[in-house]
Amino acid sequence: MKVPYNYLPMQFSDLDEIFDEWKRLILSTEFTLGPYVEKFENEFAKFIGAKHVISTNNGTDALILALKACGVGPGDEVISVPTTFYASIGAIATVGAKPVFVDIDSRYQINHAQIEQVITKNTKAILPVYWGGAAPEMKKIMQIASKYDLRVIEDACMAPGGHVFERHSGTYGDISAWSMHPLKPLNVMGDGGMVSTDDDEVAAWMRMYRNHGMVDRDHNNIWGVNMRLQPLQAIVASKILMTVDKTVAIRNKNAQVLDSGLKKLSKYVRVPDRLQGYKETFSLYMASFDRRDELLKFLNASGIEAKIHYKVPLHLQKAASNLGYREGDFPIAEKYAREIMTIPVHQYLSEEQLTYVLEMVKKFYKATE
Numbered sequence: 001m002k003v004p005y006n007y008l009p010m011q012f013s014d015l016d017e018i019f020d021e022w023k024r025l026i027l028s029t030e031f032t033l034g035p036y037v038e039k040f041e042n043e044f045a046k047f048i049g050a051k052h053v054i055s056t057n058n059g060t061d062a063l064i065l066a067l068k069a070c071g072v073g074p075g076d077e078v079i080s081v082p083t084t085f086y087a088s089i090g091a092i093a094t095v096g097a098k099p100v101f102v103d104i105d106s107r108y109q110i111n112h113a114q115i116e117q118v119i120t121k122n123t124k125a126i127l128p129v130y131w132g133g134a135a136p137e138m139k140k141i142m143q144i145a146s147k148y149d150l151r152v153i154e155d156a157c158m159a160p161g162g163h164v165f166e167r168h169s170g171t172y173g174d175i176s177a178w179s180m181h182p183l184k185p186l187n188v189m190g191d192g193g194m195v196s197t198d199d200d201e202v203a204a205w206m207r208m209y210r211n212h213g214m215v216d217r218d219h220n221n222i223w224g225v226n227m228r229l230q231p232l233q234a235i236v237a238s239k240i241l242m243t244v245d246k247t248v249a250i251r252n253k254n255a256q257v258l259d260s261g262l263k264k265l266s267k268y269v270r271v272p273d274r275l276q277g278y279k280e281t282f283s284l285y286m287a288s289f290d291r292r293d294e295l296l297k298f299l300n301a302s303g304i305e306a307k308i309h310y311k312v313p314l315h316l317q318k319a320a321s322n323l324g325y326r327e328g329d330f331p332i333a334e335k336y337a338r339e340i341m342t343i344p345v346h347q348y349l350s351e352e353q354l355t356y357v358l359e360m361v362k363k364f365y366k367a368t369e
């Protein structure tokens, strides 16, 4: 049996509606910003319950835009984690600031209890990541931020459709950054991203900076960049946004099946805690496995496209060599990198496919008993 990781062929099997809208756009020739982009920004703002949403060309630029808007630059330190996608940390380095790591917890999220220990007079912001689509303990992080007067930029790239208590994920910090990369819970046919905030002034600045710092065609208030979302993608984004709640609900159901099956193998497999009041998006379904590399090979050979996100924690990457970290500095992140595996959990999997995954994992461990 095949259990594919990529769901895009299924998701985009019916293109008529998108093609119709694309045709309308192409004939209008409004190829930069314009009504489709504005429409999507308003829809996403309503969806997450934020006052302002400004779309961008991708999630990485959304992070850079958010950091810039908080005034983060050379001489500043930003606290984040070594267990994330490169872009969270790359964005910090790109604005000229220094990334400072703390370890993760057993749910693979930033360990909030370690944040205070690394705050210095240069600390400007905390950048928690919704890793895999689960959520950091945002209420505790916001308390620390307010005690030390730090900005909070949420990397919510994997978080559309998630909730933390009564609020949508990515609505706790000063600014949140979102991605619409093809493999995120809200995706387009290429690249796209957003920043969100409730702060009017910060929103106005980001809107301006994203588009060359222009107030209008004849006036330039600040030196900016071009981080605009393509209207072609805004059309896709509006359409997919309507399906996000359903996608996340199915992924949660699939994750429950995997959770309960894998918990029966607790001698070999550790499933992260699912906190009360948290709704994860399962952008990635991850658990920790004994003899991970062998199991991965076995599953791949059995037609199951399991993957690893990722094998090397960021503090041990060559790119981080100037930060002065070494092996042993973040034991949980390092253990995670050795044990973690991502299993397909997407909305097009059948019950049979999920059962097959669990059977194959069981077969692998039972064969060696």
Ligand SMILES: *Cc1c(COP(=O)(O)O)cnc(C)c1O
Pocket (backbone or CB within 6 Å): 058, 059, 060, 061, 084, 085, 087, 088, 129, 130, 131, 155, 157, 158, 178, 179, 180, 181, 191, 192, 193
């Ligand atoms: C995908 C992702 C990014 C980068 O988003 P792009 O749209 O690919 O630039 C950043 N952080 C996290 C946690 C992500 O998952």
